[in-house]
């Protein structure tokens with residue numbers, strides 16, 4: 232059987248030259264074991280040394296032979312880094328026990344004075360100079376191998392070793408091996424990139440995560456694992472590209488703070504978490520002061536998407552994207568024309584903004600499906616399995632979406648004889664992006680009724696114990712009703728109408744933010760990168776990306792193709808909402824969509840009364856329908 236032979240690196244030089252420190256660092260970066268030659272002395276030598284008797288060459292011979300045998304084993308195993316003084320040529324000849332090409336000699340060179348100063352400083356007292364003199368007397372400087380001047384930093388020494396030995400460095404680094412990080416790392420490796428991964432160590436809880444990850448990967452991938460940030464950084468090709476997949480908020484700031492001093496000008500950090508777009512701008516400004524690029528990047532697709540190809544929304548400087556975007560484009564999902572579902576979104580926090588609205592749309596789509604499930608379950612008296620069947624039929628009716636697919640799946644899942652959905656507490660969690668979308672809409676004065684209503688529905692669901700008390704007190708009895716084919720057709724159309732309105736709301740907000748922040752966002756491209764890989768991928772998204780290609784200066788609701796659908800189907804939505812309300816069921820997102828649409832399409836709204844009221848109590852003035860809009864009026868309402 233052919234054995235895959237590995238290199239053994241021997242770091243040598245006089246006492247105090249830094250063999251152990253440099254050797255350990257090199258071993259960490261190469262992800263191979265480190266050995267200290269002093270740990271291989273035979274018992275007789277150990278005894279002599281502990282009795283203070285110096286070793287002679289006769290004593291050293293068996294020790295060097297033990298090391299030579301070890302080197303043969305390491306060469307056949309994982310390779311190794313050995314720190315050994317190896318001062319004489321003769322000693323080195325003994326250690327050369329395998330083919331020359333597998334032993335890399337790294338000599339640490341220093342003057343007598345430098346080592347003396349180091350040893351004195353290390354020991355905190357005067358060092359026995361005779362010992363050092365004898366080391367320098369014995370030393371026969373090598374004629375071959377690498378020579379490292381120990382007065383330079385460890386980082387520079389490592390760089391020199393890598394360059395001279397042609398040790399390849401990873402093309403990409405990834406920090407954070409949680410749910411998303413692990414899957415993205417596997418994705419990156421599956422595309423043939425070399426990768427270094429880092430995960431923090433949390434004592435007694437999270438240890439050796441990166442090393443375990445490396446051990447779990449197949450041998451043919453090029454991956455190195457680190458729990459030391461500096462070694463991780465040193466293992467990367469310059470200029471470095473580092474993707475950070477840690478929790479949004481404090482953790483990302485902590486990572487940036489600790490990595491920044493280790494980076495060099497021109498390196499690029501990619502924050503792939505769900506960070507707030509305003510914080511992204513601040514972080515970009517902070518790191519750019521050190522000449523570091525920053526890409527605030529939305530990643531969508533959950534664990535599976537990250538593994539197989541997510542939708543990726545990078546924002547930041549164009550220069551940063553030109554440097555590092557190629558990695559993101561390579562690992563992203565593909566659209567139906569085989570183009571990457573990753574595109575440069577825009578400057579500053581534009582990438583994270585777009586991801587935030589993606590999640591806002593996601594919140595409303597999830598709530599929409601949840602309220603329809605609930606309505607069918609209790610008003611329609613249907614089993615989860617029957618509802619799953621209904622959703623499956625909608626999927627084949629050009630209304631397919633990832634969320635519809637997984638909802639149909641969820642409804643079939645059983646635990647024993649019971650449906651798992653019935654066992655899940657009706658209290659929704661959230662990490663913030665839906666709420667942030669709502670805040671952004673408020674800040675720029677946009678209506679995002681479906682999205683904010685979905686956030687409120689989650690908030691209301693969280694008031695579980697109060698809801699239980701209120702339900703006892705009011706004791707309302709929601710009724711059951713008909714669920715014939717016509718009803719189900721109506722519900723399907725109402726579902727689709729709501730989904731269209733929700734998407735229109737989301738894209739309108741993106742469009743408005745683009746103007747507000749001068750980001751020049753391309754709605755068609757955004758829709759295109761959402762056609763695959765992400766959580767809101769759907770048949771509708773495919774259609775939206777085509778529609779916005781013609782024009783993205785009008786709302787989705789004004790495209791003739793959409794008008795044709797909603798003109799007829801809006802009545803299905805109003806019917807369903809009114810049936811539900813009359814029967815005692817809430818449909819937060821469907822009713823928000825109805826209200827939005829009816830207001831959006833009405834020439835005459837109720838806001839004339841609001842203006843009159845404002846003027847009445849606060850002299851806020853109003854404009855008139857029969858006067859130029861530049862004129863404002865105030866009335867003394869009491870007389």
Ligand SMILES: NC(=O)C1=CN([C@@H]2O[C@H](COP(=O)(O)OP(=O)(O)OC[C@H]3O[C@@H](n4cnc5c(N)ncnc54)[C@H](OP(=O)(O)O)[C@@H]3O)[C@@H](O)[C@H]2O)C=CC1
Pocket residue numbers: 406407408409410411412430431432433437440476477478479481482483485486503504505506530531532533534662
């Ligand atoms: N899960 C999902 O479906 C999606 C998540 N996202 C976003 O991606 C990011 C990561 O999410 P996910 O992988 O799910 O999260 P996980 O909780 O699974 O993983 C978080 C990772 O961050 C690390 N971490 C946490 N705090 C720190 C810190 N202070 N310093 C260094 N590392 C830290 C964790 O390390 P340790 O293991 O030591 O705790 C872990 O590796 C988040 O911003 C999330 O919102 C985006 C799209 C989808």
Ligand SMILES: O=C(CO)[C@H](O)[C@H](O)COP(=O)(O)O
Pocket residue numbers: 505530531532533590593660661662663664665766
């Ligand atoms: O970004 C995501 C999907 O696109 C994440 O799964 C996110 O966690 C979802 O948001 P929340 O946890 O608030 O429901």
